[in-house]
Amino acid sequence: MIDARGLSCPMPVVMVQKAVQADAPATLEVLLDNPCSVENVTRFAANSGYSVETHPADNDEYRLVLTKQ
Amino acid sequence: MKKINVLVPVTGIVVGLAALVLVTLGNPGNMGFCIACFLRDISGSLGLHHAAKVQYIRPEIIGLVLGATLMALAGKEFKARAGSAPALRFILGGIVMVGALAFLGCPLRMVLRLGGGDGTALAGLAGFVCGILVGVACLRKGFSLGRAYKVKTADGFVLPGFMIALLVLLLAVPSVLLFSTEGPGASHAPWIVALIAGLAVGALAQKSRLCMAGGIRDAVMFKDFNLLSGFGAIFVVVLVGNLILGRFQPTLAVEPVAHHDYLWSFLGMAAAGWGSILLGGCPLRQLILAGEGNGDSAVTVLGMIVGAALAHNFGMAGNADAMTDGAFVAGGVALPGRVGVAVCLALLGLISYANLYKKEKNQ
Numbered sequence: 001m002i003d004a005r006g007l008s009c010p011m012p013v014v015m016v017q018k019a020v021q022a023d024a025p026a027t028l029e030v031l032l033d034n035p036c037s038v039e040n041v042t043r044f045a046a047n048s049g050y051s052v053e054t055h056p057a058d059n060d061e062y063r064l065v066l067t068k069q
Numbered sequence: 070m071k072k073i074n075v076l077v078p079v080t081g082i083v084v085g086l087a088a089l090v091l092v093t094l095g096n097p098g099n100m101g102f103c104i105a106c107f108l109r110d111i112s113g114s115l116g117l118h119h120a121a122k123v124q125y126i127r128p129e130i131i132g133l134v135l136g137a138t139l140m141a142l143a144g145k146e147f148k149a150r151a152g153s154a155p156a157l158r159f160i161l162g163g164i165v166m167v168g169a170l171a172f173l174g175c176p177l178r179m180v181l182r183l184g185g186g187d188g189t190a191l192a193g194l195a196g197f198v199c200g201i202l203v204g205v206a207c208l209r210k211g212f213s214l215g216r217a218y219k220v221k222t223a224d225g226f227v228l229p230g231f232m233i234a235l236l237v238l239l240l241a242v243p244s245v246l247l248f249s250t251e252g253p254g255a256s257h258a259p260w261i262v263a264l265i266a267g268l269a270v271g272a273l274a275q276k277s278r279l280c281m282a283g284g285i286r287d288a289v290m291f292k293d294f295n296l297l298s299g300f301g302a303i304f305v306v307v308l309v310g311n312l313i314l315g316r317f318q319p320t321l322a323v324e325p326v327a328h329h330d331y332l333w334s335f336l337g338m339a340a341a342g343w344g345s346i347l348l349g350g351c352p353l354r355q356l357i358l359a360g361e362g363n364g365d366s367a368v369t370v371l372g373m374i375v376g377a378a379l380a381h382n383f384g385m386a387g388n389a390d391a392m393t394d395g396a397f398v399a400g401g402v403a404l405p406g407r408v409g410v411a412v413c414l415a416l417l418g419l420i421s422y423a424n425l426y427k428k429e430k431n432q
Contacts, residue, residue: 006216008153008349008365009283013291014208035146036278043072044291059219060148 004041005033005061012037013044016066020048028066038062073298080273081302087266088181088303089310091129094258098316098325099185101307102129102270103178104352105169105341106326108370109377109386110254111235114246117378120386122252126239128260130356131232132267137275137360138229139268144276149225151364154214157420158365161344162372163379164413165352168340170377170386171333171402171410172196173326175352176281176341180300182327184307186319189327189334196335197342201285204346204421208290211426212347217365225362228370236264253326275361280354282345323397326389330401333387333410337402340413347421385409 002019004012012032019028028050032038041064042052050066057063088101100106106123113124141147169175172193174182179197182190204212238246239260249255257263273279277299284297311317318324328334345351348369350358355373358366380386385408388400402410 006150006153006218007213008217009278010208010286010290010349011213017291034148034150039074039278043293043295046072047291047293 001029001031003031004037005031007037009036009040013040016041016044017048020050024068026068030064030066032062032064033060038064073295074277076273076277077279077295077299078302080270080277080279081299082306083273084177084270084279084299085184085303085306085310087270088307089314091258091263091266092316093314094262095256096258096263097253097256099182099187100174100178100253100326101181102353103174103181104130104356105166105175105373105377106173106178106253108166108352108373109170109381110249112374112377113254113381114248116247117374118381120381122249123254123381124247124249125254125257126235126246127257128236128239128264129267131236132264132269133271133274133353133356134229134232134360136268136271136273137357140272140275141361146275147225147362149220149222149362149364150217151220151224151368152215153217153365154424155365155368157214157424158348158369159372159375160416161348161420162355162369163376164416165341165344165348166373166376167380167385167409167413168337168344169352170380171337171406172341173328173387173389176338176345177303177351177353179338180281180303181307182324184304185311185324186317187324187327188320189324189329189331192331192334193338196338197282198285199335200339200342200344201282201346202289203339204282204343205286205289207421207425208346212421212424213426214347214349214424217363220364222362224364227364228359228367271357271360274353274357278354279357280350282342282351283354285342286346323390323392328387328390328400328402330387333402333407336410336414337387340410340417343414343417343421347417380406380409383409
């Protein structure tokens with residue numbers, strides 16, 4: 001799981017990119033806390049062959065589940 | 070072709086159109102918007118520097134911040150956050166400003182200058198791209214300024230509140246401010262038009278996340294051309310608009326508020342590009358983030374205002390070329406500006422190295 005809460009763009013995308021490039025996981029969970037990062041990670045994931053489920057949580061946080069297509 | 074959010078090029082189109090209107094109504098040439106120049110003008114109007122030709126409270130800046138605030142509040146995206154290396158961000162804001170003022174424009178004005186046919190801005194573009202590439206290399210090595218945290222809502226309203234105070238001063242008690250009577254600071258569109266243009270662009274930029282540095286960064290790092298489409302839209306609109314209005318001057322001759330010091334234009338914008346990547350966004354993006362409640366970006370903007378004051382008080386800002394009585398008077402970056410840009414590049418190297426992942430693993 002990647003915890004990118006509190007990190008400004010593009011750091012969340014960089015973290016996801018490193019994880020995807022390292023071992024192309026079948027699923028990957030990402031914790032975020034701002035809509036801009038959600039958009040950027042979602043776009044990167046879609047462009048990298050992952051589907052994305054977004055689960056808004058309490059405290060303006062989001063849990064994204066990336067699944068390899 | 071990867072997916073592009075249509076709002077990004079739409080924002081670029083509006084920025085380009087607003088820039089054309091503002092120049093038509095009085096702003097300096099190729100300076101419909103310039104975050105660096107306008108923050109510098111505000112700095113001067115508040116008496117932080119005494120360069121008499123660049124003092125004015127630019128309503129465009131007020132509008133950009135407040136437009137972002139209003140859109141963020143409407144979209145429930147206003148979040149008060151801070152705590153990600155604020156002191157370093159203050160310094161980085163100042164560095165970006167010194168670099169941009171050596172070139173005579175922020176990344177946004179660089180695009181506007183190119184769209185006006187100003188070939189001298191190509192040196193700035195080359196430097197900006199190189200600076201971004203260095204910044205991207207730092208990100209790949211693990212550079213980070215650390216996490217921001219939730220803070221009290223009042224913290225998020227610091228920069229919007231500062232902008233409202235500036236507007237009140239401009240409209241109610243202008244006698245306490247300094248205003249240029251000649252030079253770029255004296256050239257401006259009517260305040261209400263400038264404010265509305267800023268509000269419109271600020272609101273759209275908040276929603277679209279438009280960022281000049283981010284566009285090139287994302288294209289290089291992620292093959293993502295979403296933000297770059299806004300960069301391109303601004304250029305095309307301004308280019309076509311200037312052609313229609315007869316303002317396109319495709320030359321390397323005397324251009325409005327520009328100079329021929331290519332090496333220092335290159336290095337100045339390299340510092341601006343590198344610094345913008347470390348900050349997570351260009352000067353425009355910092356204004357928008359500050360409008361959304363980001364206290365770290367508010368500190369960055371304050372760093373830019375102080376950096377602008379230092380740039381002029383120490384003679385580091387570039388001097389524009391001029392035609393005086395038919396004779397060409399060369400501008401450029403004087404020795405203090407060259408030293409300043411060199412120091413800024415050295416500081417960027419130090420800050421980058423000090424914040425690589427290995428140095429932060431105990432956080």
